[in-house]
Amino acid sequence: ITTDPGGWHRLRMMYMFQQDSWVTGSCPSFLSAGLGVFAPSETYPLPMTSSSWEPQLDSLLPSGPSTGSTGAQAMAEPTEQGPKNPRVSGVTVHLEMKALWEEFNQLGTEMIVTKAGRRMFPTFQVKILGMDTLADYALLMDFVPLDDKRYRYAFHSSAWLVAGKADPTTPGRVHFHPNSPAKGAQWMRQIVSFDKLKLTNNLLDDNGHIILSSMHRYQPRFHVVFVDPRKDSERYAQENFKSFIFTETQFTAVTAYQNHRITQLKIASNSFAKGFRESDLDSW
Amino acid sequence: ITTDPGGWHRLRMMYMFQQDSWVTGSCPSFLSAGLGVFAPSETYPLPMTSSSWEPQLDSLLPSGPSTGSTGAQAMAEPTEQGPKNPRVSGVTVHLEMKALWEEFNQLGTEMIVTKAGRRMFPTFQVKILGMDTLADYALLMDFVPLDDKRYRYAFHSSAWLVAGKADPTTPGRVHFHPNSPAKGAQWMRQIVSFDKLKLTNNLLDDNGHIILSSMHRYQPRFHVVFVDPRKDSERYAQENFKSFIFTETQFTAVTAYQNHRITQLKIASNSFAKGFRESDLDSW
DNA sequence: CGTTTTGCACCTAGGTGGAAAGAT
DNA sequence: ATCTTTCCACCTAGGTGCAAAACG
Numbered sequence: 001i002t003t004d005p006g007g008w009h010r011l012r013m014m015y016m017f018q019q020d021s022w023v024t025g026s027c028p029s030f031l032s033a034g035l036g037v038f039a040p041s042e043t044y045p046l047p048m049t050s051s052s053w054e055p056q057l058d059s060l061l062p063s064g065p066s067t068g069s070t071g072a073q074a075m076a077e078p079t080e081q082g083p084k085n086p087r088v089s090g091v092t093v094h095l096e097m098k099a100l101w102e103e104f105n106q107l108g109t110e111m112i113v114t115k116a117g118r119r120m121f122p123t124f125q126v127k128i129l130g131m132d133t134l135a136d137y138a139l140l141m142d143f144v145p146l147d148d149k150r151y152r153y154a155f156h157s158s159a160w161l162v163a164g165k166a167d168p169t170t171p172g173r174v175h176f177h178p179n180s181p182a183k184g185a186q187w188m189r190q191i192v193s194f195d196k197l198k199l200t201n202n203l204l205d206d207n208g209h210i211i212l213s214s215m216h217r218y219q220p221r222f223h224v225v226f227v228d229p230r231k232d233s234e235r236y237a238q239e240n241f242k243s244f245i246f247t248e249t250q251f252t253a254v255t256a257y258q259n260h261r262i263t264q265l266k267i268a269s270n271s272f273a274k275g276f277r278e279s280d281l282d283s284w
Numbered sequence: 285i286t287t288d289p290g291g292w293h294r295l296r297m298m299y300m301f302q303q304d305s306w307v308t309g310s311c312p313s314f315l316s317a318g319l320g321v322f323a324p325s326e327t328y329p330l331p332m333t334s335s336s337w338e339p340q341l342d343s344l345l346p347s348g349p350s351t352g353s354t355g356a357q358a359m360a361e362p363t364e365q366g367p368k369n370p371r372v373s374g375v376t377v378h379l380e381m382k383a384l385w386e387e388f389n390q391l392g393t394e395m396i397v398t399k400a401g402r403r404m405f406p407t408f409q410v411k412i413l414g415m416d417t418l419a420d421y422a423l424l425m426d427f428v429p430l431d432d433k434r435y436r437y438a439f440h441s442s443a444w445l446v447a448g449k450a451d452p453t454t455p456g457r458v459h460f461h462p463n464s465p466a467k468g469a470q471w472m473r474q475i476v477s478f479d480k481l482k483l484t485n486n487l488l489d490d491n492g493h494i495i496l497s498s499m500h501r502y503q504p505r506f507h508v509v510f511v512d513p514r515k516d517s518e519r520y521a522q523e524n525f526k527s528f529i530f531t532e533t534q535f536t537a538v539t540a541y542q543n544h545r546i547t548q549l550k551i552a553s554n555s556f557a558k559g560f561r562e563s564d565l566d567s568w
Numbered sequence: 569c570g571t572t573t574t575g576c577a578c579c580t581a582g583g584t585g586g587a588a589a590g591a592t
Numbered sequence: 593a594t595c596t597t598t599c600c601a602c603c604t605a606g607g608t609g610c611a612a613a614a615c616g
Contacts, residue, residue, distance in 0.1 A: 112608095112609090114572095114573085115572090115573075115574095118607090118608095119607070121607090121608090152570075152571095179463070181467070182466070183465070201572085214571080214572080215571085254571095255571065255572050255573080256571075256572075256573095256609090256610095257609080263609075266608085266609080267608085267609070270607085270608070270609095271579080271580060271581095271607090271608090272578095272579060272580060272606090272607040272608045272609095273578090273579075273607085273608040273609060274578080274579055274580075274608085275577070275578035275579045275580095275608070275609080276578080276579090276608075276609055276610080396584095396585090398596095398597085399596090399597070399598095402583090402584095403583070405583095405584090436594075436595090485596085498595075498596080499595080538595095539595065539596050539597080540585090540586095540595080540596075540597095541585080547585075550584085550585080551584080551585075554583085554584065554585095555583090555584090555603080555604060555605095556582090556583040556584045556585095556602095556603060556604060557583085557584040557585060557602090557603075558584080558602080558603050558604075559584065559585080559601070559602035559603045559604095560584070560585055560586080560602080560603090
């Protein structure tokens with residue numbers, strides 16, 4: 001938990017209904033041993049009509065005319081998850097930079113994956129409410145395939161096409177927020193940022209990064225896990241977590257940008273890419 | 285506890301025997317409310333014969349011929365602190381970069397203080413053993429005046445001279461390691477680095493930095509505090525912490541380096557000062 | 569041919585001591 | 593005279609997309 005960068009701690013943890021899965025982020029082993037953990041479904045479980053590539057805005061979000069509320073945020077509708085521990089049942093989550101996410105999503109968000117690992121942009125950031133200030137929580141992210149397809153981009157028509165069935169994959173890793181576990185008060189104090197999370201296409205990755213297949217579509221998921229102090233906490237695993245899905249954060253993993261408009265939006269909005277801005281705005 | 289830099293959380297906490305004191309570092313308020321806290325003595329309490337400026341090595345350290353052990357480390361002898369909770373009584377702490385600290389200490393370590401706040405170099409880093417892996421701890425640092433004197437540096441003789449009585453001061457702040465509180469397992473997993481700690485000479489500092497008086501000598505102290513879950517934890521405050529002092533880390537606060545040899549050693553050993561290396565070693 | 573890898577120029581962000589100017 | 597402040601060139605460390613090369 002110190003500041004040693006790249007010193008990710010890796011550990012194993014059992015999915016309840018699945019095989020083992022690598023867990024990323026610095027997380028103490030006693031936590032993974034104790035918290036049980038939810039069962040990520042192999043494919044995206046939300047009611048979605050995403051048979052076509054056409055990006056759609058989250059129908060669950062408060063749409064309508066924009067009210068101009070300060071600090072664009074979205075609140076995810078948790079999926080049906082059965083009875084929950086009161087430590088997590090009241091938790092609500094707001095997505096930061098919602099407007100930017102939507103702008104990308106309307107074009108069809110692409111995220112670069114590299115062998116060494118690449119950060120997401122926009123960064124997944126949330127504001128959390130409703131935790132028990134005195135209880136311990138771990139915050140996690142994972143990525144679920146949006147469908148069982150492989151895609152390719154047709155440059156002449158500027159459109160994504162289905163290119164076949166999805167490549168086979170290993171179960172998929174989970175990224176612990178490096179500050180996990182921490183008290184509810186700590187998590188709620190300010191925006192929680194997953195800027196240490198990196199995406200890779202290296203199936204043999206040894207750095208604890210999230211492994212994704214290029215040219216496949218994914219839905220990020222966010223999980224709030226109450227660290228149950230009880231000895232037999234595994235038995236309550238299903239009750240002790242709550243998951244949140246923001247459909248505007250879905251994306252296609254790529255090794256190089258396909259849609260030129262995505263490239264331009266990345267350059268325009270990511271400060272690290274300022275070197276590629278030329279004409280746009282000198283007013284700055 | 286997220287990654288927002290400069291977003292230090294500040295809060296007040298009561299010393300048991302003293303007035304209020306500012307606490308720095310991101311630390312949840314429930315913690316400060318609960319952990320009670322030790323009473324830092326106004327002047328350095330260890331048996332020391334530091335009436336003269338001559339820097340002396342810690343007589344408590346295992347000296348003798350260097351055995352060439354890997355990773356130079358020191359283990360602090362805790363001062364007499366009365367009966368302790370078993371959660372802290374077995375804790376031991378090793379100072380990292382001990383050899384470098386000693387090299388500086390032999391010359392008379394100087395640390396720059398600025399209005400905006402300046403990091404220490406060497407950085408105070410420790411390896412911790414003997415914590416209860418499942419218990420919550422907070423790690424703290426504070427700085428105790430080594431004496432009641434004000435110094436000045438005589439350039440012609442390259443020596444420090446007493447320049448009078450110490451300037452009056454306010455009680456002195458405490459720096460919480462930003463990851464506090466965390467489980468013992470988390471703290472012991474890797475080296476704990478206080479690289480977010482900054483020193484300032486601004487008495488009105490609003491950034492939660494440690495306030496020191498230039499031309500005065502200080503002894504850094506390191507405190508391991510068990511976060512007692514009991515409601516009346518204040519009553520056990522004295523039992524729930526253990527303090528460690530590494531005399532080789534003592535220093536004089538300055539606004540500009542006085543001893544040229546200190547400057548050269550900083551330049552030679554701090555990678556951020558590489559721009560000032562010229563002749564020394566091109567083999568690199 | 570479509571896709572991936574590599575090296576790189578160009579940034580952000582921020583930690584150094586120096587030198588000159590300012591303060592007392 | 594002594595000490596402090598400010599600005600700055602020069603670093604570290606690392607996040608960008610690009611272009612060319614490599615891959616299959």
